[in-house]
Amino acid sequence: MDRPEDGGAASGGEHLSDEEAVLTALGEPAPARVADHLAACAACRDEVDRYARTATAARSTERVAPVPVPAGTWEAVARETGVRSHPQRPVPAPVPDAVLPPQPRPLPAARPARWLALAAALLVGAGAGALGVRAWDRGAVDPVAVPPPAPLVASAVLDPLDSDGTGIADVHEVDGHHQLVVRVSGVAPAADGVLEAWLLDADGGLIALGPLVGEEFTAVLPADVDLERFSTVDVSREPLDGDPGHSSDSVLRGQLSPRAESA
Structure with missing residues (x-):
């Protein structure tokens, strides 16, 4: 050595x-x-x-x-x-039913x-320069089926309004329900508030969906939401003032376009 x-x-x-x-x-x-x-x-x-x-x-x-x-x-x-x-x-020793604390024993001659x-x-x-290759013997493992991706129902590119950010919105079919996923980038909430997602219609109607967590929002839409009517996805800055209404400070907005439902 x-x-x-x-x-x-x-x-x-x-x-x-x-x-x-x-x-x-x-x-x-x-x-x-x-x-x-x-x-x-x-x-x-x-x-x-x-x-x-x-x-x-x-x-x-x-x-x-x-x-x-x-x-x-x-x-x-x-x-x-x-x-x-x-x-x-x-020769591998049998594994005992109960593991006992190790007992001191003298070193054999x-x-x-x-x-x-x-x-x-x-x-x-x-x-x-090597001890060898570690081989794990875990026995036969049945393959796990990977579920197919949820079908895409509609999507939108969210364009900046009063911001320099970008965003996308996707609606998936999950277990018979519509799931909306909104992802944004480069948009900061107000100093004393949050970013919130909304669905808007052409007549000024709106549905509050909830605040984003970081730069993402995911929620299952109510079953009675008509996406052909409420087809605009809006992201706004909302102050924490207790008012549940829209602040009119929208930063991103886009129109959902239908997509063929496929895996």
Whole structure:
């Protein structure tokens, strides 16, 4: 493992080997010389921290895809750990009905295969630059049907009146009802008020729909609204003065045009 000199001479004058750094990151008991070295060597502490973060990420996955192990890796791990056999594929343990708090237990004399596999994967990641590909095994998932878009009944481009803004209005058929969506841009409400949407007819009749939230308004229109009559969409600045009537301060307005109802 190539580490830059950190200016603080470590005990013994040599950095930790990859195997020592990995096993320390996995929480294995370290000889006194390793602890003394880490106390004096920032480069090795950084290396151990990097291995520890990688080990934590690896444990958090449901399954880690197999990683090709270079020749000599298992032998190097065996020399450090004293284990003389290759690790076997771990067998998943059954999930208990109730999860009990973890109980402290002594470290076994022989390190289990899963620790060796994780140590080898960390060593391979240090030499090859990757641990492998995370594979999630979630079983077969039935495809979810995506509902078709709501048919467009009518639409309007909202032209500026007393503003420099723009807007659009769309009427969709949703579950047998008409839903109006108004979107505006570049229009600010009065300092002490809101922007409000309206439907107007040619004779001066109007229907108050409600205030915009930010730059958008969405509402289901009453079933008795005749869009052939109330075909003008109006956006106005309304002060918060308790008066439900139109302020006559319209900023955007457009005429709804019928659209063919299609998906």
